Amino acid sequence: MRMEFCEKLQELRRARSLTQEELARALYVSRTAVSKWESGRGYPSIDSLKELSRFFGVSIDELVCPDEIIVAAEAEQRELAGRFRARICSALDVLLVVLLFIPVFGNGADSPAAVALFDLTGISPWLKAVFAALVCATVLEGALGLIAARLDKPTWSRRLLAAGMALSIASVAAFIASRQPYAGIVCFALLVTKGFFVVQGKHGT
Known part of the structure; x- marks a missing residue:
C-alpha cells in the first residue's frame, strides 16, 4: 500500500x-x-x-499521488488569494493617512469650512489626539501588514488584519459619535471594503 x-x-x-x-x-x-x-x-x-x-x-x-497534487494546488491557490486579500486590506489601511491632510473635519460652528486633521482647532485637544492616534495606528498597522505579506508571515498577517478591522470599527464609532460625518464615512467605506475581502476569504473564493 x-x-x-x-x-x-x-x-x-x-x-x-x-x-x-x-x-x-x-x-x-x-x-x-x-x-x-x-x-x-x-x-x-x-x-x-x-x-x-x-x-x-x-x-x-x-x-x-495525483489526488494529493490536486489538494496541494488548491491549497496554494487559497494561500495566494489570502495573501492578495491581506495586501489589499493593508493598503487600504495605509490610505487612511489622507485623513491627516484632506479637509474632511468640521471645525465647529464658528468655522463652517472643513479642515484637515492637522488644522483642526474647534475640538478639545484630547479628542484631536484620539483622532490622530486612531489614524496613525491604522496606517502603522497597514504598513506592518504589507511587510508581513512581503515576508510571507501568514500568522502575522491574520493578526494584523484583525487589528486593522478593530481599529476601523473604533475609528468609525469615534468619528460618528463626535459628529465628524465625513471622516466617519471615509472610515466606514474602508471598513466595508475590507469586510468584503474578509468575507470572501471565509467562503474560500
Whole structure:
C-alpha cells in the first residue's frame, strides 16, 4: 500500500537524520510548515514540492499521488488569494493617512469650512489626539501588514488584519459619535471594503 505524503516525508527526513528545523532551513520554509506537512495538517506549495523532490532526489510522483497534487494546488491557490486579500486590506489601511491632510473635519460652528486633521482647532485637544492616534495606528498597522505579506508571515498577517478591522470599527464609532460625518464615512467605506475581502476569504473564493 502506498504511503501518504506525510508518512513519506517523515521517512525521507529520518533517513537523512534531519530534524524538522534542519529540513525547514534547507528548504527556506518555517519549521511549523514542515510540522504541518508531516502531521497531514497541510500540504506544501507546488514550488516546495519541487524543492523537496530535488533535495531528496526523488520524483514528485514518488512523493505524492495525483489526488494529493490536486489538494496541494488548491491549497496554494487559497494561500495566494489570502495573501492578495491581506495586501489589499493593508493598503487600504495605509490610505487612511489622507485623513491627516484632506479637509474632511468640521471645525465647529464658528468655522463652517472643513479642515484637515492637522488644522483642526474647534475640538478639545484630547479628542484631536484620539483622532490622530486612531489614524496613525491604522496606517502603522497597514504598513506592518504589507511587510508581513512581503515576508510571507501568514500568522502575522491574520493578526494584523484583525487589528486593522478593530481599529476601523473604533475609528468609525469615534468619528460618528463626535459628529465628524465625513471622516466617519471615509472610515466606514474602508471598513466595508475590507469586510468584503474578509468575507470572501471565509467562503474560500
